[in-house]
Amino acid sequence: MGAVLKLTTAEQTLLQQLPKGDVAARLREHGLPGRRKEGWRWSDLRSVLKEPIALSDPYAGTISPTALILENAGELIFANGRLVGHPSYLPPQIRISRQSAHLGTPGAPLAAIASELSDGAHIVEIVGKLPSPVLIRYLSDGSGMHQTRVQVRLAPDTEATIIEHHESTEGAWLSNNLCEFSLNSKSHLTRIVVQEGAPGAIGAITGLVMLGDRATYTQIGLGFGGKMVRDETQIVHVQRGAKAKLSGAYLLDDKNHLDNTTRVEHRAIEGLTEELYKGVLRGQSRGVFQGKFFVARDAQKTDARMSHHALLLSENAEVNAKPELEIYADDVQCAHGNTVGSLDENVLFYMRQRGMSENEARAILVDAFVGEVLEGIKHEQLREQLVTKVRDFMGGGA
Amino acid sequence: MLTISNLHISVDGAEIVKGLSLDVPAGEVHAIMGPNGSGKSTLSYAIAGRSGYDVTKGDIQLEKKNLLQMEPEERSASGLFLSFQQPMEIPGVGTMSFIRTSLNAQRKARGEEGVSAADFLRLVRAKAKIVGLTDEQLKRPFNVGFSGGEKKRMEMLQMAIFEPRFAIMDETDSGLDIDALKMVGAVVNALRTPDRGFLIITHYQRLLDHINPDRIHVLADGKIVKSGGAELATELESDGYDKFAGEAA
Ligand SMILES: Nc1ncnc2c1ncn2[C@@H]1O[C@H](COP(=O)(O)OP(=O)(O)O)[C@@H](O)[C@H]1O
Numbered sequence: 291m292g293a294v295l296k297l298t299t300a301e302q303t304l305l306q307q308l309p310k311g312d313v314a315a316r317l318r319e320h321g322l323p324g325r326r327k328e329g330w331r332w333s334d335l336r337s338v339l340k341e342p343i344a345l346s347d348p349y350a351g352t353i354s355p356t357a358l359i360l361e362n363a364g365e366l367i368f369a370n371g372r373l374v375g376h377p378s379y380l381p382p383q384i385r386i387s388r389q390s391a392h393l394g395t396p397g398a399p400l401a402a403i404a405s406e407l408s409d410g411a412h413i414v415e416i417v418g419k420l421p422s423p424v425l426i427r428y429l430s431d432g433s434g435m436h437q438t439r440v441q442v443r444l445a446p447d448t449e450a451t452i453i454e455h456h457e458s459t460e461g462a463w464l465s466n467n468l469c470e471f472s473l474n475s476k477s478h479l480t481r482i483v484v485q486e487g488a489p490g491a492i493g494a495i496t497g498l499v500m501l502g503d504r505a506t507y508t509q510i511g512l513g514f515g516g517k518m519v520r521d522e523t524q525i526v527h528v529q530r531g532a533k534a535k536l537s538g539a540y541l542l543d544d545k546n547h548l549d550n551t552t553r554v555e556h557r558a559i560e561g562l563t564e565e566l567y568k569g570v571l572r573g574q575s576r577g578v579f580q581g582k583f584f585v586a587r588d589a590q591k592t593d594a595r596m597s598h599h600a601l602l603l604s605e606n607a608e609v610n611a612k613p614e615l616e617i618y619a620d621d622v623q624c625a626h627g628n629t630v631g632s633l634d635e636n637v638l639f640y641m642r643q644r645g646m647s648e649n650e651a652r653a654i655l656v657d658a659f660v661g662e663v664l665e666g667i668k669h670e671q672l673r674e675q676l677v678t679k680v681r682d683f684m685g686g687g688a
Numbered sequence: 689m690l691t692i693s694n695l696h697i698s699v700d701g702a703e704i705v706k707g708l709s710l711d712v713p714a715g716e717v718h719a720i721m722g723p724n725g726s727g728k729s730t731l732s733y734a735i736a737g738r739s740g741y742d743v744t745k746g747d748i749q750l751e752k753k754n755l756l757q758m759e760p761e762e763r764s765a766s767g768l769f770l771s772f773q774q775p776m777e778i779p780g781v782g783t784m785s786f787i788r789t790s791l792n793a794q795r796k797a798r799g800e801e802g803v804s805a806a807d808f809l810r811l812v813r814a815k816a817k818i819v820g821l822t823d824e825q826l827k828r829p830f831n832v833g834f835s836g837g838e839k840k841r842m843e844m845l846q847m848a849i850f851e852p853r854f855a856i857m858d859e860t861d862s863g864l865d866i867d868a869l870k871m872v873g874a875v876v877n878a879l880r881t882p883d884r885g886f887l888i889i890t891h892y893q894r895l896l897d898h899i900n901p902d903r904i905h906v907l908a909d910g911k912i913v914k915s916g917g918a919e920l921a922t923e924l925e926s927d928g929y930d931k932f933a934g935e936a937a
């Protein structure tokens with residue numbers, strides 16, 4: 291120890307933006323997360339962020355109509371971190387407010403920075419059964435850093451679907467979004483996270499989820515990465531008998547990088563977690579999957595299963611995967627599986643013998659592979675649009 | 689129709705087929721019999737264009753078209769069908785969608801119109817009845833969890849739907865009971881017209897009883913060592929292949 295960390299230009303300038311306090315002190319001591327930091331080995335944000343970090347100007351582009359067509363969906367739009375316009379079509383079950391009181395600082399380093407700079411949070415309170423989904427759009431352009439903090443609170447017996455669309459826009463920005471969800475007893479939330487490819491962009495999406503008594507949470511992601519994108523999800527089974535279904539598909543091309551990091555903590559008995567991530571990589575892309583189950587001593591009768599499967603369609607693509615179990619209870623069922631492979635040549639030949647071109651055969655196999663994740667989306671109109679995105683990805687030829 | 693001359697095939701640098709010539713004229717059904725490992729499947733893969741089965745010498749023509757210069761899917765669109773010895777399972781891909789995509793890919797490549805979903809459904813229902821596959825089986829992902837015999841029925845279903853000009857059937861009979869053999873015979877015989885040809889690879893006479901081939905060839909150690917009429921199958925059935933081991937060497 292002893293040696294004081296030499297801060298990068300990015301860190302120095304970021305430090306100037308941060309109010310004095312723990313987050314600033316931590317940044318000064320440890321810097322931004324990078325390959326030396328646990329949990330960031332394969333996503334070296336520190337070395338990717340070279341330029342000085344300023345806060346982004348307001349969004350300069352026009353706000354296009356939503357790229358995802360969802361009939362009757364309520365809509366919230368954040369552009370360069372600012373809530374723009376008035377939320378539209380929000381059903382009476384939702385109340386949105388802004389709370390500037392300090393809400394506590396999350397442990398994840400980027401989430402902590404987002405909470406520090408975002409000056410409070412947008413609170414979304416939902417009571418009752420939402421008749422249609424709520425779409426939250428995140429748009430970015432220009433340069434610099436912007437952040438949001440959104441806290442979604444579900445009252446007991448509430449049922450809701452939230453779709454986050456992190457849209458692909460031009461520029462070299464750093465977007466840092468913290469999304470918190472607290473599910474009261476017997477509430478049900480479906481969270482769908484669509485992250486579009488943004489080759490020049492660096493992004494962090496941190497989802498923090500607290501599960502109450504017999505709450506059910508379903509998360510389905512579709513991500514295309516960027517210069518470096520981290521999609522981190524932390525779920526805590528706070529009370530007994532909650533269910534979490536955590537899944538995501540990622541499709542990476544060119545030099546895109548996407549890091550899916552998940553941590554599920556079972557702190558109460560009879561919790562269930564099913565986790566499934568599937569990746570398809572082309573070009574020189576890099577995928578990271580880190581999944582951790584932590585089962586506390588009191589979390590008996592936990593049932594937690596994790597799998598991650600990746601398909602490499604090119605020799606230069608790379609996946610790093612680290613499934614991890616840390617279990618202190620004795621009466622639990624936990625399992626994990628991880629495979630990285632390529633498309634089966636025997637199957638490809640069979641399909642070509644039947645008349646399909648090689649590209650068509652590959653696209654069908656990728657569709658089927660990723661389909662296992664997307665078929666979990668009950669909203670048909672949305673599912674079809676996401677399936678189309680998968681087809682478009684393969685349409686460019688494999 | 690299918691003309692193979694002096695064909696040499698290497699797999700991983702080892703020569704497996706060593707100068708094979710064969711001519712199946714349109715309208716005829718030929719059978720290839722031979723011991724395990726003699727190169728029957730290797731021959732069928734090379735005809736269908738599988739990579740890794742390197743044709744180092746010789747020539748394969750289907751209706752005067754040089755197959756060796758065509759991609760596997762082009763050979764398929766030209767009317768070549770291979771019934772696999774070990775058909776593939778394709779998780780996540782529905783059977784109906786798989787077969788319809790195949791059929792329409794072939795048709796599109798030939799400049800024909802695609803078959804509508806409704807027409808296709810009618811076609812599949814009719815042919816599925818003949819090959820003995822149920823509606824429930826057609827709803828499953830392609831071949832997933834099917835027994836060996838069911839997979840062979842699925843091959844016959846596709847053959848009946850595609851109506852290929854030339855079909856190679858690689859041990860379609862293995863794993864099938866008597867009724868299923870009759871079904872295979874019926875599918876072949878229904879397609880047997882003056883402009884089509886078949887090459888049936890088998891170990892046993894029992895399938896040939898239902899088909900009655902025009903000619904039989906014995907393949908041993910990568911070469912055809914004997915050809916004859918349907919009576920040759922009976923001879924092989926009683927005497928076995930041992931006596932050909934010497935002739936091939
Ligand atoms: N993919 C392969 N790799 C290596 N050897 C192979 C491969 N396919 C076939 N062979 C070899 O080629 C020979 C012929 O095999 P095959 O054509 O399958 O015979 P058959 O179908 O007549 O039983 C065998 O010795 C087999 O071991």
Ligand SMILES: [Mg+2]
Pocket residue numbers: 728729730773858859
């Ligand atoms: Mg064989």
